[in-house]
Amino acid sequence: MRTFLGMPTTAPAGVGHLRGDEPFPAAARKALGDAQLRRNLRHATTTIRAKSGAVIDEVPDWAELRAAGRAIKADTMARLPELLEQLEAAVTAAGGVVHWAADAVEANRIVTELVRATGADRVMKVKSMATQEIGLNEALEAAGIEPVETDLAELIVQLGNDKPSHILVPAIHRNRAEIREIFRREMPGVDPDLTDEPAALAAAARRHLRQTFLSTKVAVSGANFAVAETGTLAVVESEGNGRMCLTLPETLITVMGIEKVIPTWADLGVFLQLLPRASTGERMNPYTSMWTGVTPGDGPRQVHLVLLDNGRSAVLADPVGRQALHCIRCSACLNVCPVYERTGGHAYGSVYPGPIGAVLSPQLTGVADNASLPYASSLCGACFDACPVLIDIPSILVHLRGQAPHPRAEAAAMAAAAYTMDHPRLYAAAQRAAGLGRVAGRALPPPLNGWTASRDLPAAPPQTFRQWWAERGSGS
Amino acid sequence: MSAREEVLARLRAALAGAPPVVPAPGPVPRRQGDRPPGRPELVELLRQRLVDYRAEVHRAAGADVAGTVAAILAAAGARTLVVPAGLPADWRPGTVEVVVDEDLPAARLAGLDAVLTAAAVAVAETGTIVLDAGADQGRRALSLLPDLHVCVVRPAQVVGIVPEALDRLTPGRPLTWISGPSATSDIELSRVEGVHGPRRLHVVLTDG
Structure with a gap:
């Protein structure tokens, strides 16, 4: 890859988790063969859709809130450089230290060096998409530093040597019985008679992590929001593991995608109403923490903020695709997507699965x-309907399909079709041939068999319109 | 070129070449809240929403906060209570060992049964109490490590919606928004109470 200094640049390959090992159709085919996975996903997404719908119906101004969310994000993107400089100044004034990372490699290096400077060989982590994206855990392990995931679902994924499959609930592909098995196998000192009651599983995680929270000197988090005018960072969570990590250690390092900045304190009011209802289907999530630099006597004494580009500048450069940066990571689009519900998140290859992942990942890495x-979408539009900040995901999908490399066979077929349609005799002959072709079955021959791999070829009618018209004319 | 200059140059180049498709925003109407804080219907809505998320709610006449707290602690079997230095003295129950937080180590806080704090503001519509580390609330670790959190809310602190709460809060302070006890939706997307934060939340609503 060639890069030009100061020009929008995609995320580098070979680091982090934005690219899969195989294309979506191949990965999806394997996932579709897993009946247990499909049952788990259907159960979870059905539950969350009902909960979310009920609490959204309670809000009289939901439509205005969504419009406000979109407007704030559009304004943010249009002023991103100045807002980031404002945020940097505010965080610095409050005693924090701001770092800039052009890509995953730089961000991993900055965090590793900050942890090394403390002398710690272990960090505890709050669930963070940005650190998943850059592969921070692998970078820390390579440097001899143990990362401990403290979010319950991340812990399930980490203990199970697994990959996250959902933005909000990375272990959504696991049911309670599978989680119990992972805990019994991998959690030191766990009660061998542990049941699969969710409350018992949560209690096991509480016991397992308590000492880690009390003794670990460094924590790494992401951020849901960063307020430019005040320098305030916010983390939205449920379990209290976030509060532990943000409050108890001596050093806190936050890695944040640059698109998470919002202009004003009052803007938080819009997103704190939108996010929980769209995300977990709650009126408000159990815990939200907000901190501004360092507060003497309360919480970490060293506070760092790493601002991450890693392809976001390239997304910003596309006037159509740019709105993918508006995403607040609620995962409502995953929960309503008929494709995601059947394939699960692993098939998308990236840490960002589902409809938002299908528009965000290709833009971060370059479509190629x-x-x-x-193409991992039926373009049904359910994601657009569900998005709390009105991201027009179907339009971005179509836009990106135009940029994706197309097979030569497709271009040849399109050129042949265009020529045929320009020549009436050829066209009539082709239609007659298609009618005869009915005996050929419901699949196309290579190189066009990709089209019929996942759908039947429609049967040609017994008679073309032209034939019908000609016969009708002679008969009357 | 430093990473900072590099990123900012990339972003400026990205914006220079691409006018936005989503139109620049005009003013979007935002609900600001129209019910004066502390109205009885707001306090009642707060109570319902707290209960809905498994917090337990008690009403106490202003003079009887200590008695109400004592009854909560007795029912929970809590024998030790930590309080912030600035908590009103007449809220402290006389029935348990009371420890005042003077920068106690985290392990010591975690070994105490319960914590009693005030709040900065409460949001009725979402069933949320917000702590801002004021003298009657203490530092953030205080309300986090003991397994039982008892929080006293005065009617004048109860607003209707989230934007009204933000108006009353000071951005630079460390803030903790609490809506029910610690919970998770990570197992099959069903909400379960009781993970790392306090597993029990009791809110005492005073009458003045």
């Missing part, structure tokens, strides 16, 4: 590196 993802 995730060329199948813009």
